[in-house]
Amino acid sequence: MVLSLQGCMAVGKTSAARWLEAHDPTLQVSYEDNAAVLAEVRRRGLDKTRWPDYIEIQQLWLQNEVRRWQAVQGHPCTVMDFGAEEIEFYTLHYPRSIGRDWAVEEPLARELAAVRRCMPRRILFLDAPDEVLRRRKAGDASRDRGFFDHYLTALLPLKRAWFAAKDNVDFLDTASLTPDETGAAVLEWVVRQRRAQQLP
DSSP, rough: EEEEEEETTSSSHHHHHHHHHHHOSSSSEOOOOOOHHHHHHHTTTTOOTSSHHHHHHHHHHHHHHHHHHHHHTTSSEEESSSSSSHHHHHHHHHHHHHHHOOTTTTTTTTHHHHTTTTTEEEEEEEEHHHHHHHHHHOOOOOOOTTHHHHHHHHHHHHHHHHTTOTTTTEEOTTTTTOHHHHHHHHHHHHHHHHHHHOOO
């Protein structure tokens, strides 16, 4: 069974995933690994604000996510720090967030169909008010979040609406939770999902 943690940057997804690893060794945790795709985008000199380049870039991302999903299939329960649902959302909505009206479904039909077969059983959307996310981002110098402001103002409103409309998404408000409390709440959610599927 594949589960996924979702939400904005600085909401606590990666910290929660690390907490899961430390507190439940039976879980497989899969982190985003963007290095190869980013290196290939740089090697090709692609620019995501240009239509043909965006299609080429998203082909790379979608194919990468399918490989990532395939790599965890031998595990009874895997929690993804962003799963296939993230790249589907981003592929479809990023153009709108930069004021472009690009029809991406047709040129990416094959890749989108493949990634849609890799969707998690359930998604936990970690959320917090925008001001809390900004404060957390400002307090974490360990990560490069140059895309944060665009993500928060242009993509996150679309993302919240997109995931709220799905029937396999649960929400966790992390605004008043410490990292340990968030991790414990996420683990409790994972345990409920495993029980529902009768997994150990």
